Amino acid sequence: MRRKHLAAGALGAGLAVLLSLSPTAVADTAPAPGEPATVTADPQPTWQTDGVVLAMEIVNGVAYVGGNFDHVRPPGVPRGGAGEVARTGLAAFDAATGELLPWAPVVTGPVFTDTDDQIECDNVGPDQWRCDTVWEIKAAPDGSKLYVAGDFAKVNGERRYRIAAFDTATGALDDAFAPSPNSRVRALAVSDTTVFAGGHFTAVGDATRTRLAAFNRADGALLPWAPTADKRVMAMVLAPSGTRVIVGGDFNRINGVWQHGLSAVNVSNGSKGTFLSNDIPYNNSNNRSWVTDLVTDGTRVYASADGVGTFDGRLAVNPENGARIWINNCLGATQAISVMDGVLYSGSHAHRCDMQNYYEGKGFPEVRPHRRFLAEPAGTPAGARQQILHWFPNAQPGTVYPFVQGPWTMANDGVNLWTGGDFTQVNDKPQEGLTRFTTHAVSPDVNGPVQTDFKAPTAVANGGGAVTVTWKATWDLDNRKVRYEVVRSDGAVACTAEANTVFWNLPTLSCTDTGLTAGSVYKYRIRAIDPYNNRISSPSSPDITVS
Structure with a gap:
């Protein structure tokens, strides 16, 4: 022998x-003992959109998606191909199988002219941008209602100015909930009794509300809660205690007090809450970051950031005082995050992750193509260096939003990780706007x-x-x-x-x-x-x- x-x-x-x-790079679908396992990098069969997915929520086994699209189609089918059906700005899918569900409201809207975000709308003429877009979807804690927000002016032909509610059991538009903010609603947070909203608006009906407002869940009535942000609010999440709303965006001041990009507002009276983190930098308009997404796992709050010449990564904070727990600063704007089974997943165009505060100071150096998906442990102890996990699916970016192509939103139900955005391929195979991943136990790793x-x-x-x-x-x-x-x-x-x-x-x-x-x-x-x-x-x- x-x-x-x-x-x-x-x-x-x-x-x-x-x-x-x-x-x-540690951990994967077959991790060493003590390391968190990730979902597989194999995309599961999922319907596609003919535009950009910007918002997502999973509730009662249904994945609701919103954005700027007019049709959806089955997996593997090109635009205009067999099985394509109309869905205008909103659609729903079975969270476990990816199959299309009948829910099909139609959102339509005005021309939006806010100079902060013109790039994020469809240019339809000189200084005109079509914005019938859904930017946010959040469910009530009990799952009975679904709240959507964006730029639209009508839903199913009925007037709904930039915010609307649906009954999740019937799919019907809520007749009672019809506030009227005067400009884009970009962020929502929902408690048992209240819908908190943030965005670009400066009034709700005849009442002044400067980019932050609250509404009664039962009838949509404007509440006295009236903190202020001097610039756009882009993300919100309720602290686990329910006493504070964590707000993120591109603002400099909350209630006139300087705290750029990430802060807290008390639910009781709208006063600015104590928030110790100052990790979203602002040096000048050409050298600053802003918060793009906020999520919580019931213990910590996690934030993602975009930036110009500065911080683009993720961080974890104590939701009750804003103290930083950990931070990383991969370069390449992060647009979306979702926390599941101890892992924080993110959608970005990361192109460098060897910054000083990474695990042992190491990560990937400047690379092309950019990495569109990353994962990291959510539970890293306070003060410890963060690490990236070995989970590297990728996406080919689209062309709708040329400066922030790729994933824009993420959501999970503890088993299925959904993500949407401006992409045309996943792992080098055609898949537009929408995809999902799941655990090895549910769908074995086959690639x-x-x-x-x-x-x-x-x-x-x-x-x-x-x-x-x-x-x-x-x-x-x-x-x-x-x-x-x-x-x-x-x-x-x-x-x-x-x-x-x-x-x-x-x-x-x-x-x-x-x-x-x-x-x-x-x-x-x-x-x-x-x-x-x-x-x-x-x-x-x-x-x-x-x-």
């Missing part, structure tokens, strides 16, 4: 180097390591019946551990190797096939296998004659 072994001076040294780098650039190995005859085979490692979207089999052209596995790899650090590996007969001729190829036995194969090497 021919002996099969690793060359001590070749593969052994390569693995030693590789393993010293492996902590830069193997990355085939792109997995090239043929090099084989060199060493004499004495030995051949050394060398290859560049590949990587896997959701598993850091990849096993390699070196396969001879006679079908035998010459040797095996195992390595932890990340896309930004793909080392060269090698091993030696021994006990061969001089004069025999072989080719070699490399088989790369993930922990679930999904596999790919490299091309074969040229013929090598054993010496």
Whole structure:
């Protein structure tokens, strides 16, 4: 029998180097003990949109999506193809299967002229932007009502100025809930009794309300709660205690008090709440960040940010006093976040994650293409450096919003992670506007390591019946551990190797096939296998004659 072994001076040294780098990305769908598992990077079959998805909420097993689109269509179908149906700005899907549901309200709206956000509407003429867009969807805590907000002026032909409510049991528009903010509503937070709203508006009906307002859930009546923000509010979430509304956006002052981008307002009287974080920087209009999304897991509040020349990442804060727990600053605007089973998922166009406050100071350096999806542990202790997890699905951006292409919104039900935005492909396959992921337990990981650039190995005859085979490692979207089999052209596995790899650090590996007969001729190829036995194969090497 021919002996099969690793060359001590070749593969052994390569693995030693590789393993010293492996902590830069931990956890995956088959994590080491104590590490949080992610959903798989395999997109599940999901209907698509013909425009951008900007808002999402999952309640009672239904994934509600909103945005700027006119039709939806089945998975794998191109625009205008078989099965496409009308859905104008709002649609609903089975959260577990991705199948379209009958709910089909129609939102229509005015021309929007706020200079802060003209890029986020459809240009329909000189200085005119069509904005019948839904920007926010939030459910009542008991799941009985669904609240939507944006730029629209009508729903199903009935006047609803920028905010509306639906009964989730029947899908019907709520006749009683009809406030009238005078400009975009971008953010909502809902308690048992109250709908809190934030955005660009400066009045509700005849009453002054400066970008923040509250409405009675029962009848939509404007409430006395009237804090102020000097610029746009883009995200809101109730603190777990229910006593504070955490607000995020591109404002500089809340109730006239300077606190850029992220602050808190008391539910009881609208006063500005204590908020210790000052992590959303403002140096000047060309060097600042703003909060794009806020979520809570019942213990912490998490914020995502976009920025100009500064902070683009995520952070966690104590919701009762605003004290920072952890922060990271991957470069590349983050538009959406969702927390599920101890993991914070984000949608962005991250292009650099080796900033100083990352785990051991390491992450991926400047890369192209940008990474559109990332994951990180939500429960990182206060003061500890944050890390990125090994979960790297990707999306091909669209062209509607040229400065912030990619994912715009995320939501989950504890099992299914949905995301929508301005994208046309997911993991290099056509999928527009909408996709979803789930756990390995629900839908097993079926995609193997990355085939792109997995090239043929090099084989060199060493004499004495030995051949050394060398290859560049590949990587896997959701598993850091990849096993390699070196396969001879006679079908035998010459040797095996195992390595932890990340896309930004793909080392060269090698091993030696021994006990061969001089004069025999072989080719070699490399088989790369993930922990679930999904596999790919490299091309074969040229013929090598054993010496």
